[in-house]
Structures are given as structure tokens and as C-alpha cells.
Amino acid sequence: NAGVTQTPKFQVLKTGQSMTLQCAQDMNHNSMYWYRQDPGMGLRLIYYSASEGTTDKGEVPNGYNVSRLNKREFSLRLESAAPSQTSVYFCASRTDRTAYEQYFGPGTRLTVT
Amino acid sequence: GQSLEQPSEVTAVEGAIVQINCTYQTSGFYGLSWYQQHDGGAPTFLSYNALDGLEETGRFSSFLSRSDSYGYLLLQELQMKDSASYFCAVGGTDSWGKFQFGAGTQVVVTP
Numbered sequence: 001n002a003g004v005t006q007t008p009k010f011q012v013l014k015t016g017q018s019m020t021l022q023c024a025q026d027m028n029h030n031s032m033y034w035y036r037q038d039p040g041m042g043l044r045l046i047y048y049s050a051s052e053g054t055t056d057k058g059e060v061p062n063g064y065n066v067s068r069l070n071k072r073e074f075s076l077r078l079e080s081a082a083p084s085q086t087s088v089y090f091c092a093s094r095t096d097r098t099a100y101e102q103y104f105g106p107g108t109r110l111t112v113t
Numbered sequence: 114g115q116s117l118e119q120p121s122e123v124t125a126v127e128g129a130i131v132q133i134n135c136t137y138q139t140s141g142f143y144g145l146s147w148y149q150q151h152d153g154g155a156p157t158f159l160s161y162n163a164l165d166g167l168e169e170t171g172r173f174s175s176f177l178s179r180s181d182s183y184g185y186l187l188l189q190e191l192q193m194k195d196s197a198s199y200f201c202a203v204g205g206t207d208s209w210g211k212f213q214f215g216a217g218t219q220v221v222v223t224p
Contacts, residue, residue, distance in 0.1 A: 042117075044214070045211060045213070048210055090156070094210070100144050100161040100163070101161065105155060107155060
């Protein structure tokens with residue numbers, strides 16, 4: 001049982017490049033999340049998916065797109081990366097059984113130059 | 114607007130007790146959670162309060178007062194491994210499944 005996995009762990013992009021961050025969970029959770037964390041700050045919600053085929057914007061969705069490919073996978077895409085998107089990105093999932101506990105992946109450390 | 118306020122840093126010695134306060138102002142609320150994050154690591158769940166009162170989980174306890182929009186996390190018998198950032202998070206903001214996190218409190222435990 002791997003929990004929540006994210007790839008890649010580290011990435012450096014040039015301004016204007018695109019990339020997709022991958023996230024998968026093997027806990028059969030319906031809800032999945034993408035957050036970003038900047039130095040000295042808390043987690044800010046980018047997008048949320050309550051179930052396969054549904055997504056909803058969070059606090060900071062601009063510049064990002066998401067895809068809930070199936071129940072296991074939730075990807076985050078940066079179409080044209082900007083230096084302001086330099087951050088650590090965390091994916092999380094949540095069981096419906098306990099509505100409050102989120103399980104986080106190890107994070108992707110992204111630098112945009 | 115929506116906000117969660119918590120102190121930025123707390124320092125204490127091993128064996129001491131630390132209380133991290135969290136006040137919130139959000140459009141929706143169904144519970145207050147607490148997470149721990151060590152440097153470079155993923156946040157891990159510690160505790161949750163949906164109703165007023167104290168919840169105890171080993172050395173950690175969490176308290177909620179919904180009428181005051183206030184909660185706290187109590188860390189007892191501090192150990193060096195408790196040096197980490199601690200985040201409060203409100204569930205149910207905007208819609209049922211969404212969460213909003215505070216900026217975090219850095220706890221520094223000294224010998």
C-alpha cells in the first residue's frame with residue numbers, strides 16, 4: 001500500500017514551458033486535491049476533485065489545469081510556466097469515511113527560471 | 114474574507130507544554146484539523162474537532178470553541194522530534210469538501 005505517490009520529485013522549467021505533475025493514490029479515495037506551498041506559508045488549494053469526472057477550483061487556480069483521469073489519478077498541468085509558479089506542490093486524497101483526514105504525497109519541488 | 118490566524122513561531126524546552134492557537138474566519142465550517150510537517154516532508158494528520166471541546170490523542174490534544182471561532186493544539190511532554198511546523202485547517206470552506214490552511218506555526222524544541 002503506497003498511499004499517495006507523486007512524480008516527479010523535482011523539476012526545473014524555463015518560463016513558458018509546460019509540464020504535467022502526476023499523482024496517484026491506492027486507497028480507493030473519492031476526493032483528491034492539489035495544493036501549493038510557498039516558503040513560510042501554508043498550503044493553498046489549487047483544485048479539488050470530489051470524484052472521478054468532477055473538478056472544482058480552489059483559492060489559486062489561475063495558470064493551472066487538472067484532469068481526474070480515473071479514481072486513482074489526478075494530474076496537474078502547467079500550460080505556460082511562470083516564475084511565480086515556483087513552489088512545492090502537494091497532492092492529497094481524503095476518505096469519505098472520515099471527512100477530515102487528508103493523506104499527502106511527498107511533494108514535487110518545481111523551480112521556474 | 115476568509116482567514117486563519119496562528120502564531121508564526123513558538124520555542125520551548127524539552128518536556129515543556131506548548132499551546133498553538135488558531136482563530137478562523139471562513140464562509141463555511143464543519144471542523145478544525147491539525148497537521149504536522151517536518152522540514153521537506155509531507156504534512157501528516159494529527160487531530161480533528163467537529164464539536165466544541167477537547168480531543169486527546171496521546172501527548173497531543175486539540176480544542177475547539179465554535180462560538181469563538183477558535184481552537185488550539187496542545188503539545189505535552191515536548192520531545193526534540195516535535196520540532197516541526199504545525200498547521201490548522203478548516204474544512205467546509207466554500208463547499209463541503211474544501212479545506213483552507215493557516216500559514217503554520219514553527220515549533221522549535223531546545224534541549
